[in-house]
Amino acid sequence: xxGVTQTPRYLIKTRGQQVTLSCSPISGHRSVSWYQQxxxxxxxxxxxxxxxxxxxKGNFPGRxxxxxxSNSRSEMNVSTLELGDSAxxxxxxxxxxxxxxxxxxxxxxxRLTVL
Amino acid sequence: xxxxxxxxxxxxILEGKNCTLQCNYTVSPFSNLRWYKQDTGRGPVSLTIMxxxxxxxxxxxxxxxxxxxxxxxxxxxxxxxxxxxASYICVVSEGNFNKFYFGSGTKLxxxx
Numbered sequence: 001x002x003g004v005t006q007t008p009r010y011l012i013k014t015r016g017q018q019v020t021l022s023c024s025p026i027s028g029h030r031s032v033s034w035y036q037q038x039x040x041x042x043x044x045x046x047x048x049x050x051x052x053x054x055x056x057k058g059n060f061p062g063r064x065x066x067x068x069x070s071n072s073r074s075e076m077n078v079s080t081l082e083l084g085d086s087a088x089x090x091x092x093x094x095x096x097x098x099x100x101x102x103x104x105x106x107x108x109x110x111r112l113t114v115l
Numbered sequence: 116x117x118x119x120x121x122x123x124x125x126x127x128i129l130e131g132k133n134c135t136l137q138c139n140y141t142v143s144p145f146s147n148l149r150w151y152k153q154d155t156g157r158g159p160v161s162l163t164i165m166x167x168x169x170x171x172x173x174x175x176x177x178x179x180x181x182x183x184x185x186x187x188x189x190x191x192x193x194x195x196x197x198x199x200x201a202s203y204i205c206v207v208s209e210g211n212f213n214k215f216y217f218g219s220g221t222k223l224x225x226x227x
Contacts, residue, residue, distance in 0.1 A: 044217070045214065045215055045217075090159070092158075108157055108158045
């Protein structure tokens with residue numbers, strides 16, 4: 001069974017550009033969540049989608065957005081990139097988004113560098 | 116304020132030795148606590164998930180304990196191996212809004 005797939009694995013952008021990251025969850029998983037990981041802040045929750053609906057959102061500016069498609073694949077977009085957006089962006093999928101028992105399966109991440 | 120704090124920030128041990136990592140939390144209402152292992156440049160991998168009623172849970176050489184009264188958890192690694200070198204992240208799930216709170220992690224370095 002394939003794991004969570006994130007593309008691209010690495011990318012370099014310049015300030016002011018925008019970027020789109022993609023996440024394909026484990027087959028059958030309907031919940032996808034996104035996280036930003038930086039050395040200074042650690043892991044921070046961005047947003048979560050279940051059946052194409054955003055169910056939760058973290059404390060990030062509106063430049064960060066996402067969506068989920070009918071096949072459960074998800075994309076996140078960051079517009080008007082800033083130097084501080086340089087980070088590892090992780091996607092996780094879950095069979096059922098149940099905080100009592102659901103396990104999160106993480107992808108390898110997309111490492112974004114903003115110059 | 117819901118928070119998760121881990122200690123120590125970093126730890127160096129010799130191969131074959133045991134070690135214990137700590138996690139204190141103030142998340143309420145509590146749903147469950149998870150420990151993840153993250154190798155450098157890779158995504159986190161789940162080690163254990165514990166609910167309120169579970170005091171201890173093992174996964175091979177990894178044993179997690181939970182004291183819900185004092186809101187403390189520990190991850191004990193037995194007979195460490197070089198492959199245990201990684202960051203270990205404690206994650207607490209909040210019960211009302213399905214939100215996760217992450218610790219900043221403990222970076223473990225196992226030396227030969």
